[in-house]
Amino acid sequence: MPAILVEDLRKSYGPVEAVRGISFSIEAGEVFGLLGPNGAGKTTTVEILEGYRRRDHGRVEVLGEDPQSGGRRLKQRVGLVLQECAVLPYLTVREVVELFGGYYPKPLPTAQVVDLVGLAGSAGVRVRKLSGGQQRRLDLALALVGDPELIFLDEPTTGFDPSARRNAWEIVRSMKALGKTVLLTTHYMDEAQNLADRICIIADGQVVRIGAPDSLRAEQAVATIRFAQPAGVDVPRVGEVIPGGDGSVVTIVTETPTRALNELTTWALGQGIELARLEVTQPSLEDVYLELTRDA
């Protein structure tokens, strides 16, 4: 049984159809990245899965239950990190984690959770005095304290400095090591690439592509060749020449990089030209993402 099953999900707000027939399933123990530009329907989809919104159409199962009617029993098995950290501002970190732990049948020890998210040094500090990054980490602690099977992480590292992001990534990896299922939404491609087993890119309320990060990249079997424009000669068109820049750098895109390079270097050797700053690159996941969501 998949941890999450979504089939032909639809949701409209008045005349605007925010989600237009999304389907995917997430296996237990999987880290699943949901990506898309603002307004793509990410948040609506996640909020339907979290039980905050009702769907108009389609089938949704979270841990085998319908989030619309799953109620308390389902919530005991799920941890949430929402986009904004929102807890009673005048309680301390320790008090809030203790309070939330009390909502679950088998909570993890408060000290262990506080330590896990790196807030041990601030356990006695009131929530309103925490920095933005610390508040997000507290939110992570609140998602973990109930020892859930499934965790929703809605843009968990927005506003983090680089080292805090690395720490958060370690926490997500340790969740995976514990066998927990994670649904991660993020704006950051490197985050999805580093953490997710599979990525689902949505745009304009529909699924554009689902797959492992590497397979998504490989799917765009296009390589980019760049080098400095040699003075006084025309370069052979070994692929699609991409215009742009000030003309000092030539950018060529090709689906057959071996052949293109061979032609290019043979020509250059014949001309006695050294191609300065020659490089061949695979598209990054970011390039793939921009390509796939370009029209959205």
Next chain:
Amino acid sequence: MLEARIALGQVRAEQRGFWRNPAAAFFGFFFPIMFLLIFGTIFNGEKACIDGTYGARGQCVGGVSTPYNTFFVPAMAAWGVITTCLVNLAILVTVHRDNGVLKRMRGTPLPVAAFVVGLVGSALITAVLLVALTSLVGHVLYGSPWPAHPLPAVVTVLLGGTVFCAIGLALTVIIPNADAAPAIVNVIYLPLLFLSGFFFSFSNTLLDDIAKVFPAFGFKEMMLTAFGAKPSSTGWDVHDLPVLLLWGAAAMLVTLRWFRWGSRRA
């Protein structure tokens, strides 16, 4: 058992939140005491005319003439209950709603009933403390009598407090956001207190008839009776109970039907 423990945890968390928030603790607790000190001092030694009117020479006609503070202390205690329950809760819940606390809570297995018990229980604790402090200050500074009927006084505070909590929750339905909460609440309840004779006691048939429709008037009457400011052998004022209970029931229905867990922009 788990539910009871969760509810107790909520009460404790809300109490901590209240006393650690300087603005809440001042306006929700010490502000009524400040009023007691100002009015109590100004009118100390004056008379109040309960249920009567003033005659041509200022005498109390058709009512009971008592020292002003014998009337004013239970009236201020009643105000304290309305402040700690209705005013505090309406503002607190709209703030929680705006900054996402309600939404966050709703995503956890915290039972809604336990959440409400936490809010109401905490407000009632504050209300009882404020009534006790009001009685103490009144007794020590102005020689007002201790509550004549302790059991009816406690029951009245808890019952009235619960009703005003319900009204406070219902008010969040018409309050658009946290910024507007204090203004809207004050505009609604402060005129009602004047109309209901919380500060100056004399009978005016027309005003009383209007005021009797609203819960503040009856609650104040019940407090005056329980405290012994109004003559009564038992301290129970069942005459004013139905209006109070009706308002409580109506507020609960409004809350159940229209309560919002998120801010409008979301």
